[in-house]
Amino acid sequence: MRPLAARPVQPASATTILTVKVPEQQLEKDRADGAAPAKGQAQAASRFAPPSDLEARVDELLKRYPHKRSASLMALHAVQETTGYVSGPAIEWLARKLELQPINLYELVTFYPMFRQEPAGRYQIKVCRTLSCALGGSQALYRHLCARLGLDPARPGLQTTPDGRFSIEWVECLASCGTAPVLMCNDDFFEGVTPERADGLLSGLAAGHGFEP
């Protein structure tokens, strides 16, 4: 039997440029399979102009992880802290940077309640509505806060005052069920919040000197 002869490998030339035109039909299939960027993804990413400190921060984060994907959560936090929220174009931009599909980041942003997809006020109030807090009076507390802020307690989702200072929204359990009702204002946590204490919080923030529990 004749031995199989190895076919000589043509060395790639540094000057060779291979141009492959992918038919649009194939591109659509690849997009459906997630193997190619969605139509408009590149345009959406280019609509987002990352502040220079954000780009540097994400680049720094990427050095700390063995895989780019592992930096997703921290990079999303960096986006939110820098731009105030995680917009669609920011997700597209970050997905390209992490070599992921945007859906991989949307899954995180929609799962974790600390991420926002729309701009919020300077002070973001999150009121817990889960069972212990509901029994402890969180509905009345929410109505009270909305009345003070001139917002509609029946409106679902995040609401922001016209001056952009306060936002309010319902959230699920904040893991302090024994001290209900509970709310968060930005990164601060408040337990056993009565309407009177909520007034103190709003007055302190409006006056610019924070809140004394």
Ligand code: FES
């Ligand atoms: S139910 Fe409100 S903190 Fe758990």
